[in-house]
Amino acid sequence: MGEHWLVIDTASRTGRLGLVRDGTVVGAAALDAARRHARDLTPAAAALLDAAGVKPAGLTGVVVSVGPGSFTGLRVGIMAAKALSYATGCALVAVPTFAAIANRAPAEAANLWVIADALQGQAYLQRYRGGEAVEPLRIVTAAEVLPAAPADVWFSGPGVATFEPLLADRSAAAEREPSVESLYAASRGIAPLTRAEMFELEPLYLRGSSAEEAAKKQAHEGGSP
Structure with a gap:
């Protein structure tokens, strides 16, 4: 049967999914650019697997980008990846989004x-x-x-x-977003998460969401003399 990996990227404005069989992308789908990732991700993933004749239980693992990127999008993608890994027992590999971008340089x-x-x-x-x-x-x-x-x-x-x-006249790479291929390639050097690490996985964001940051600022200003 070989290895089958589902790749999930919701860090970018246009989320993407891919199915990789034995190192080759055999299916891909773009999610709604309006960022309705919560609505679109599950049916899009199910359609990818169905088209390739792969059951969720037949997945070797899930590769998920963990940011930085869209705070809400990242949470949706990571929660979906964690749920699928937990339900099927397949591996979960968390890939920093910038590593996948650097892979395309x-x-x-x-x-x-x-x-x-x-x-x-x-x-x-x-x-x-x-x-x-x-x-x-x-x-x-x-x-x-x-x-x-x-x-x-x-x-x-x-x-x-x-x-x-x-940036003045410095050179810029033409491909500046992660791809299914680059996420999968970057994942090859990363160990799958343990079950404890899976439960603790959070977006790589360095700070809270815009709402959380606004709340902190309001609390700080309210406490100022």
Whole structure:
């Protein structure tokens, strides 16, 4: 029967699903760009499996992107992946979204900065060299950090379009979103989660949702003298 992996990405504006059989993508689907991931994900996944003649119990595992990205989208995708893994007993591999993006960079992008909009003038940033992360994901002030990048830096990620005026003439990768293929490829070097780790899995977001951040700010301002 071989191996069958369901790939779930809801970090991006347009979510995507894919079914990988023995390392080859045999089916893919895009979710509603309006981000109705909660409504679309389950039936889209069921249709992919049905078209390939694969039962949920026949899955080897699930690969899920864990962010950074859409806070609500990530929660929906991760909860679906956890539920499927728990129900079927298949493996669950959590892939940082930036790792999958870095996987698509051209060979000449040896010094790569992957960025995304963190709102309020801030950017998510992670640096890669030779395809490997050389620092943890962090949030930076875009106007201070991005223009100071060395001349040999390439940029990738959804933040390239947002922060383009700050990037001067530095090179940018053409493919700046994760794909089913790049998520699966990135997952090959990551160990499946243990059952305890699966239950504890949360989006890689570094801070709360917009609503949580607003509540914190309101509480802080309310407590100010």
